Amino acid sequence: MHALDWHLVNSPHVEALPARLLRPRARANADARALAQAPWGLRRKSDGRFLATYDGCRLHALWHGLAREPGLAEAIAAIDASCTHGGPPWPLPLAGLQERLDTLGLDASYGETSGLALVPEPSRLEFAGYDRYRRPLWLLEPAARAWRRMQRAARADDIVLDAISGYRSHDYQLGIFERKLARGQSVQEILAVNAAPGYSEHHGGLAMDIGTPGEAPAEESFEATPAFHWLRDQAGRFGFRMSYPRDNPHGITYEPWHWCWHPAAPAAASPASV
Ligand SMILES: [Zn+2]
Known part of the structure; x- marks a missing residue:
């Protein structure tokens, strides 16, 4: 994927970025390895915490509390929709x-x-x-x-x-x-x-x-x-x-x-x- 085709897929609580962009900021070697192997890195918007990598079908946890993290399903749905439909972006709801x-x-x-x-x-x-x-x-x-x-x-x-x-x-x-x-x-x-x-x-x-x-x-x-x-x-x-x-x-x-x-x-x- 050419750098100029990279994008950020947004959802209310979580943002997905090309994992290679997150790699230099990974705090642990294990995180850096996981980010090197997956196309997407998921980050919590409120504090920037790395949550998981996503390869299009599987999540790999970078955070032990992932199971209780709100907004993950929406983030995954947003990535899948962005990859399959493309099309112009739309405004996210202002709820919250x-x-x-x-x-x-x-x-x-x-x-x-x-x-x-x-x-x-x-x-x-x-x-x-x-x-x-x-x-x-x-x-x-x-x-x-x-x-x-x-x-x-x-x-x-x-x-x-x-x-x-x-x-x-x-x-x-x-x-x-x-x-x-x-x-x-x-x-x-x-x-x-x-x-x-x-x-x-x-x-x-x-x-x-x-x-x-x-x-x-x-x-x-x-x-x-x-x-x-x-x-x-x-x-x-x-x-x-x-x-x-x-x-x-x-x-x-x-x-x-x-x-x-x-x-x-x-x-x-x-x-x-x-
Ligand atoms: Zn300004």
């Missing part, structure tokens, strides 16, 4: 998210006041290369293709763009909140910088954070770099737009590094001939 928002004291009024919408996770994402930290970058197919084209075009102009982050799950965003809360930040302080879990554009697989070597990730100083000037002038050609310019209506801090891919607007209808 509200419970997590309740734990943060957030209700529907957050969406109303921020003007942000709930963003479902897609059922499948494409491998779009590696990010700055050598982690796989996952995006929906058209955004992955546009990102690779844009990165190549920038390089031809002597500009190096690197990905800092692409798709992130609801669970991942919740983890950001939990870590910051544990460090003593309030929910309101965190919301000035991070969208609430479920409301980040990163959940949909079309948004990414972009950086350039030598520049700290996700800092406003990015706007002074040649890479940012190139993006400001050229990103639109590839379908990318900055989501949070200065003084945006969502009350989100200016984010010159955050870009989202949008499908091309349909060509304006030609005026009726007279």
Whole structure:
């Protein structure tokens, strides 16, 4: 399987990735061996724990509590459906998210006041290369293709763009909140910088954070770099737009590094001939 055909098969609790991508992160030799021998590795979304490998018919446990793990059957069904049907990905249901928002004291009024919408996770994402930290970058197919084209075009102009982050799950965003809360930040302080879990554009697989070597990730100083000037002038050609310019209506801090891919607007209808 060519690397550019790799994908992440998503389900509510568990994600399946090409096992070879998980291998460098395996904590034990036995896990690394199992991951080397199977096409799929299954990972718990809430904390990234390796659960099992899957070869299309058999699960091989990487975790002794596998029998009690919720969401495995759904993950297997998702892999099987993805392999047999292909077709475009669909949005996963949002059930379960509200419970997590309740734990943060957030209700529907957050969406109303921020003007942000709930963003479902897609059922499948494409491998779009590696990010700055050598982690796989996952995006929906058209955004992955546009990102690779844009990165190549920038390089031809002597500009190096690197990905800092692409798709992130609801669970991942919740983890950001939990870590910051544990460090003593309030929910309101965190919301000035991070969208609430479920409301980040990163959940949909079309948004990414972009950086350039030598520049700290996700800092406003990015706007002074040649890479940012190139993006400001050229990103639109590839379908990318900055989501949070200065003084945006969502009350989100200016984010010159955050870009989202949008499908091309349909060509304006030609005026009726007279
Ligand atoms: Zn972002």
